[in-house]
Amino acid sequence: MARDDSRRPRQLGGELVIPVLAVIFTLYFFATIWNSPWTAQVSAFMVGGILLLTCTIFMVRCVLWLRQGSASLGFGNLFSRDDIVTGRIGLLVCTVGYCVLIDRLGFTLTTFLFLALSMIVLSKGQRPVFITAISAVMALGGWAVFIWAFDTRFPRGWFETTMKAVLANG
Amino acid sequence: MGETASILAEVFVDTIGYWWVIIPTIFLGLIVGGIPGFSAANTIIILMPLTLAMSLETGLVFMVTLYSAARMGAGIPAILVNIPGTAGAAATPLDGYPMAKAGRGQQALAMSFVASSIGGLLTTFLALMTMPILARVGFYMHSVEMIVVMLFGISLIASIAAQDMLKGLIAGFLGLMIGSIGTDVVYATPRGTFGFLELYDGVPLIPALVGLFAVSEAFIIIEKKVIISEDAEPKNPNWQDTFEGVRMALSRWWHIVWTSIIGLIIGVIPGAGASIASFVAYQQSRAFSKTPELYGTGHPEGLIAPESANNGVTSGTLVPLLVLGIPGGATAAIMLVVMQFHGVSFGPSLFENQPKIGYGMFMAMAVTYLLMLLTILPMSRYMSHVTTIPTIYLAPMIISFTLVGGFVPREYMFDMYLALGFGVLGYVARRTGYHVAAILIGVILGPLLETYFLRALKKSDGDITTLFSSTLGNILWVALALSLVLPPVFNWRRKRKELAER
Incomplete structure (x- = not known):
């Protein structure tokens, strides 16, 4: 079971699953409250806004790693034999x-x-x-x-x- | 004072006479506390007819014992298999489970039992002595103050995120976003429910807890033959580890004292609870530790803090119940019903007219903690064997009994599927380096924070400066800022000093 992670490039595909799900869920959440009273919106927009921001920064970081060649879009850390x-x-x-x-x-x-x-x-x-x-x-x-x-x-x-x-x- | 002391002594001796109720109830409490979905409150509701049929004193001793024992029981699976029995023990596995994996499960259990018992005992007597003052705490804690208390707990996300800040924040804010699912508290507008009526009341905590911790853990542990690490030294049951755990806990007595007081104060506030107390205590413990980098790796103080705090909550909950007739949580609400059924009046008159009832509940708690320590501590040497059960047997048992535990609180089949969904999310998070505890903190504290935030804004007609409008609130804001800023400063100064000494 031991994986020699040091020799392999970082598998970013698996790491991106949660940020991608988070972005989709946040956008869906925003869609459900778009025409709602401010009481339903204020907290969700604040939390969702920060979540979108952190996910974006994470994705930018991933793109930089991919361009440097220190990572790949593999899913090895999530699915394997x-x-x-x-x-x-x-x-x-x-x-x-x-x-x-x-x-x-x-x-x-x-x-x-x-x-x-x-x-x-x-x-x-x-x-x-x-x-x-x-x-x-x-x-x-x-x-x-x-x-x-x-x-x-x-x-x-x-x-x-x-x-x-x-x-x-x- | 002398009269009160003699009443207390008399009630204490009387309560010991109920050992025949307390000891079996301790074991019942440990079982129901250890299985997600079977909280003390649920069990007391199930056994309500029995409780009402008992004499008032016996019924109260039974309920108080079950409440305290369930609180302690929730920490046992949290340490051994990374599955907190209740949300109040959600911070326990952060350091308890790494200890169990390293073959120190017996020490961790002994430490948890000692911290819980001493924390519970100490806060019981503190609550008795300071009841008139503590009872007023609830009056000073308005929405603004509660927001800051919640933020104390939520800031734990930042601590957890220390290794990879971005991933920690994503996990924490995703949890907060999931916690926002359901109708808003003012106009009941449904939000992010995917059309499921079962989500209109928000995301139920037990399925989230079961999925994120239990189900995902079961899918992870099958990679190994047993939970205990292969490089951990195999041990037979022995008394040395138990004594070592006791010694480690007692040598950190000051840590137990102040973290259990955090639990007591949070327990006094109606609507707050053990989960907030344990997160806040863990965060504060880490913030002011000389070795914060050891937290999350099996650090004794990281285990002691949440366990002392969540047992401190139990005695705190009794204060508003007995002095004001305001239940601080679900279990206290059921106690209120039983006491009202027997015609007990609440308030200061309770301690004058029926001192054996008023003081008796605290004494029952004290006796329970004493007896728990004596009965459970020797069993830690056998309990820790769970970590050596082959995972091919353990994982399916964890999945079946916790998934069905997710069904119990609301009796919706939907909740089992929800637990499974959270299990998949938890599995993906664990495999890809996101912390499930950060997600859970968001799910637990997010809705509470939003409720208090909206109440504060509603009361002030949307004026955001209301967050800084109260003296106590401002003191708490400063305390929060200091608890976040000072530890890194102290850490930096310590490292600089170490470098200079070299």
């Missing part, structure tokens, strides 16, 4: 799936599936039985503490409804 090797992309996909499915399947079942799948992805398929067991324990533990004991309003689905009926009927 390591993201696939370490399972980061797989984990991201599992996380998006977790957010989508939890509303339908409920906390316990989705958490079990998410933990099991993402751990298997990260461990590259090693120790599946152990991972399944630990995922089940964590998901059931979460259900017992947060839903059964404290009645916290976690997303509920088939498992939670069934367990509620089972516990209510002894």
